[in-house]
Amino acid sequence: MKTENLTLKDLYFKFRDPEAMKNFANLIKKEAKNLKEPMRVMEICGGHTHTIMKYGIKQLLPENIEFIHGPGCPVCVMPKERIDHAIELAKQEGVILATLGDMIRVPGSKGSLAKVRAEGADVRPLHSTLDVLKIAKENPDKKVVFFAIGFETTTPMTAALMEKAFKEGIKNIYYHINHVLTPPPVKSIMGSGEARINTFIGPSHVSVITGAKVYQFLVNNYNTPVVVAGFEPVDVMESILMLVRQKLNNEPKIEIQYKRAATWDGNVLAQKMIDKYMDVRDTFRWRGLGDIPKSALKLRDEYSEFDAEKIFADILPKEPIDDHKLCICGKILKGLAKPTDCKAFGKACTPSSPLGSCMVSDEGACNAYYRYAR
Amino acid sequence: MCLAIPSKVLSIDENNVAEVDTLGVKRAVSLDLIQEEVKPGDYVLIHVGYAMGKIDEKEALESIEVYKMLADAAMKDDFAIDPERLVSEDGPLLYKPEEDEKK
Numbered sequence: 140m141k142t143e144n145l146t147l148k149d150l151y152f153k154f155r156d157p158e159a160m161k162n163f164a165n166l167i168k169k170e171a172k173n174l175k176e177p178m179r180v181m182e183i184c185g186g187h188t189h190t191i192m193k194y195g196i197k198q199l200l201p202e203n204i205e206f207i208h209g210p211g212c213p214v215c216v217m218p219k220e221r222i223d224h225a226i227e228l229a230k231q232e233g234v235i236l237a238t239l240g241d242m243i244r245v246p247g248s249k250g251s252l253a254k255v256r257a258e259g260a261d262v263r264p265l266h267s268t269l270d271v272l273k274i275a276k277e278n279p280d281k282k283v284v285f286f287a288i289g290f291e292t293t294t295p296m297t298a299a300l301m302e303k304a305f306k307e308g309i310k311n312i313y314y315h316i317n318h319v320l321t322p323p324p325v326k327s328i329m330g331s332g333e334a335r336i337n338t339f340i341g342p343s344h345v346s347v348i349t350g351a352k353v354y355q356f357l358v359n360n361y362n363t364p365v366v367v368a369g370f371e372p373v374d375v376m377e378s379i380l381m382l383v384r385q386k387l388n389n390e391p392k393i394e395i396q397y398k399r400a401a402t403w404d405g406n407v408l409a410q411k412m413i414d415k416y417m418d419v420r421d422t423f424r425w426r427g428l429g430d431i432p433k434s435a436l437k438l439r440d441e442y443s444e445f446d447a448e449k450i451f452a453d454i455l456p457k458e459p460i461d462d463h464k465l466c467i468c469g470k471i472l473k474g475l476a477k478p479t480d481c482k483a484f485g486k487a488c489t490p491s492s493p494l495g496s497c498m499v500s501d502e503g504a505c506n507a508y509y510r511y512a513r
Numbered sequence: 514m515c516l517a518i519p520s521k522v523l524s525i526d527e528n529n530v531a532e533v534d535t536l537g538v539k540r541a542v543s544l545d546l547i548q549e550e551v552k553p554g555d556y557v558l559i560h561v562g563y564a565m566g567k568i569d570e571k572e573a574l575e576s577i578e579v580y581k582m583l584a585d586a587a588m589k590d591d592f593a594i595d596p597e598r599l600v601s602e603d604g605p606l607l608y609k610p611e612e613d614e615k616k
């Protein structure tokens with residue numbers, strides 16, 4: 140057997156190859172004819188929503204395969220009152236607010252971090268979580284608040300930052316934890332009883348951390364096939380074919396298409412690191428979905444002195460702020476409506492002034508429709 | 514947000530920080546969250562300053578091989594000599610010489 144070496148370019152371009160896309164499209168078209176019911180696929184992760192829209196995957200598939208865009212966009216699901224937390228913290232005297240770049244433009248109830256930065260607040264957009272250490276060391280007289288966002292992909296980096304900060308004896312970093320978990324919102328959507336979803340594309344990099352095992356409840360409780368897929372367009376096409384075949388064989392199970400990176404058990408070291416510093420919240424309010432029990436993380440009690448939510452409790456707004464009453468994002472996430480069914484879509488609600496969660500970041504369903512399918 | 518970028522490990526220093534190459538862009542990432550052994554020449558996924566997983570080369574090559582086999586199969590499948598394949602369900606897909614002859 141011949142041995143070939145893998146190049147870095149292969150890891151990008153072989154998984155975006157138009158020829159492979161076309162071949163999968165032909166196979167899917169042929170086999171999907173035998174489906175007994177239309178396949179309604181939820182891609183849980185916003186990264187997949189982006190891939191599907193950007194590469195026109197919907198247009199490559201037969202009419203009996205439909206996408207329902209999931210809640211996996213951490214910026215989109217952040218309730219406005221918590222974005223207001225970031226803004227209030229940034230406005231405090233002696234505070235530097237550090238957060239990943241995605242957060243900067245997201246509007247809360249009164250403006251965004253970009254706006255308060257323009258007004259003079261010290262807001263630092265990060266490319267690397269580790270930059271927080273450097274900022275804290277360079278500004279020993281300031282309180283550096285790390286506003287931590289993201290699903291399981293990003294959570295271990297916050298825990299690793301804490302580990303490093305404590306090891307180096309850095310005491311002026313405070314953590315505002317908004318890390319959310321992937322399975323609970325999916326459980327909530329399926330548990331509502333009205334969701335029209337019968338197959339799932341599992342997230343790529345959340346699964347690299349958690350392992351594919353966390354989706355077992357979807358097979359056990361709802362008999363729905365799950366395929367953990369890579370983020371490239373060929374990955375998505377191959378996964379659709381795998382889902383069609385599972386449907387035809389009527390044997391729902393969890394399969395991993397993204398075998399080059401995802402495993403059944405995930406990154407156990409990263410899981411342990413998260414567990415060392417963080418604990419599950421009793422409940423967390425999701426923009427568009429409402430309160431979901433045990434769906435987010437907080438700092439463990441032993442690190443209370445570094446918990447920005449406790450240290451700055453007096454200045455942080457607590458009242459929940461609802462989205463505009465026209466917003467149908469909750470229905471979109473359940474597969475009961477499409478972005479284009481919304482009266483506000485593209486008119487009152489646009490990426491530059493979003494009324495609801497699905498328009499907020501380019502991983503949200505409405506935002507992706509606005510960019511690629513309007 | 515959950516994007517992670519495939520990159521090649523160039524070197525690793527004594528602080529467990531790797532210099533990686535992402536299609537020409539070089540940067541430093543921490544290997545503190547990697548459970549497998551990583552050495553220069555390996556591929557890793559990087560996310561906000563950390564390597565979060567090692568890429569399994571054998572699996573990646575196997576996927577690429579499957580896509581190549583599919584392409585080879587599609588090439589052999591000669592559309593031109595199979596009249597059944599000249600018309601798709603949506604209407605004529607390819608040129609049908611008989612139709613012109615009839616006219």
